[in-house]
Amino acid sequence: MELLCLGLNHRTAPVEVREKFAVGNTKLGEAAMDLIALAEATEGVVISTCNRTEFYLAAERAGEAFAKIELRLAEKIQVDSSVAAHFYRLEKIAAARHLCRVVSGLDSMMLGETEIFGQVKHAYGAALDAGATGAILNKLFQRAFGVGKKVRTETSIQEGSTSVGNVAVDLAEKIFGHLKHSEVMILGAGEMSRITAQSLVSRGARSIFVANRSFDRAQELATEMGGSAVRFDDWQSVLTRVDVVISSTGAPHTIVHREDVEKARRARKYRPLFFIDIAVPRDIDPAVGEIEEVYLYDIDTLEQLAEEARGRRQLQIEQCECIIDFELAKLNLPGL
Amino acid sequence: MGMDRWFLLAATLLAAVGGAWGMVSVHGGKRSHWTVVWMIGVFLCQLGFLGIRGEMRAACPLMDRGEILAFLAWSLTLFYLLVGPAYRISLLGVFTAPVVVIFQTAALIPGTLTAHPAKLPGSSAWHETHSAMSVLAYGALALAAVAGVMFLVLDRQLKEHHLKSGLFKNLPPVRELLISLERLLWLGSGLLSIGIAAGFLMPRTASAWGHLIAAVAVWGGYLVLLGVKQVRGLTGRRLSLSAVVLFVLSLLVFAFV
Secondary structure (H helix, E strand, O other): OEEEEEEEEOOOOOHHHHHHHOOOHHHHHHHHHHHHHHHOOOEEEEEEOOOEEEEEEEEOOHHHHHHHHHHHHHHHHOOOHHHHHHOEEEEHHHHHHHHHHHHOOOOOOOOOOOHHHHHHHHHHHHHHHHOOOOHHHHHHHHHHHHHHHHHHHHOOOOOOOOOHHHHHHHHHHHHHOOHHHOEEEEEOOOHHHHHHHHHHHHOOOOEEEEEEOOHHHHHHHHHHHOOEEEEHHHHHHHHOOOOEEEEOOOOOOOOEOHHHHHHHHHHHOOOOEEEEEOOOOOOEOHHHHHOOOEEEEEHHHHHHHHHHHHHHHHHHHHHHHHHHHHHHHOOOOOOO | OOHHHHHHHHHHHHHHHHHHHHHHHHHOOOOOOOHHHHHHHHHHHHHHHHHHHHHHHOOOOOOOHHHHHHHHHHHHHHHHHHHOOOOOOOHHHHHHHHHHHHHHHHHHOOOOOOOOOOOOOOOOHHHHHHHHHHHHHHHHHHHHHHHHHHHHHHHHHHHOOOOOOHHHHHOOOHHHHHHHHHHHHHHHHHHHHHHHHHHHHOOOOOOHHHHHHHHHHHHHHHHHHHHHHHHOOOOHHHHHHHHHHHHHHHHHHHHHO
């Protein structure tokens, strides 16, 4: 009995190919049973996320199993044989190591991301419930989950935010703690503002105010985020109540001046105020950051912090690989 | 060396080790989960010290400078144990431990603590209330000053975008620090009010007037600070700086008055 993995991911296949092989969350168990039938294998698990579709199998002969799946999948999904070039084929220990890397977030587009762990766990659970797994895959997946946990607890692979939006949200939490008591104002209804504000809302921000030169667009975004639209000329009056301001207008000059903030300080009782300026050219006069209770971060600073976090994660890869090799060496599996 | 001093020495060593352990953890980017355990040990040893001194005095042990410093360190530890874990401010312990070490080391300097304290027959209840409440108040105010220092460190790091240190990662959020700081100031001022009221009711010698006037001045300082914060508002930096400066000033005042 041999362990094998056939898959494609964001590195080997463009989205138009990946989407053809994508399997819905509710159909993973059924897909695992189909896979066993297609490959004439004894065990199978199908993992499908937006960045990858992978088939894990325990079969008598790997070479034959690969050929059967590729041929029959191409027929079933009605794609030509050129898609075969997008697949990677891994056998025995290489397949096991790959699964551990996937579960640990080492193979993800965003290195060290944690969502994949839950996605693989769900895929395995579906296959287990459908009766598509046996001694080999059960042992392999259980060990991979153990390795994934160990990698995350013993290294810093998931530490630090690697996107501008997440860095901004982490900083907001460092200033205000839980965001459930925080109010947010967005200046300019651009895409970056929307993404950052959504991250804040997902972490509990209480209410959102949207100010935009086009009031219709402000209303549109406010409705989408469950907030309120504000006329652009009125943003100064809202400044007295909010805790976070995200600015991303397309204006060629600064929008928020030191005097604007100075005027609001008394009414705010000098509470901390966090400005996130993600516009280029900048919307917020750097002098605003000199006000005692104001914390001002522009796009360069946020990007630099995200880049540093990405760099720190890269440095952890070697340590993660050592943990994986060490744990796999202890795995006494017949298919390896 | 008497058993009381052994207890105080043990409390000082535990605080020193706990503080150092916490600092090493924080420097390495980890939370110092054990700080609270070390500080519980410190607290128990302080209780041992105060218990023995109380029996020797047959009164609240607040008669010499050493006892006052030890009582202040105990009060500081008590408020840390009440506030730190409740607000999950484990780092407060790392900042509190060095202050406890300083107070207790000063108390252990030969001559600061009376070696054979005399029993105090017929001690006034108002006098004891005044002493105990005042020192308890200074414990809360000391912890407010510690929280103020933590805020000033975090504020500087956020302002200057220095966000990589283990200390930054472990410091509690700005808003939580400011809330704790303000509550501690209210608590300390409330206890000090009781202490001062008791001070006016206790039998006084002429020399006690200077001490009482200094206490009223300190109390007034804290009330003005809280009044300004409440009515007009204050930036975190000014509130923290004021809490630290007022506490240091009050210690200096009582060292000389």
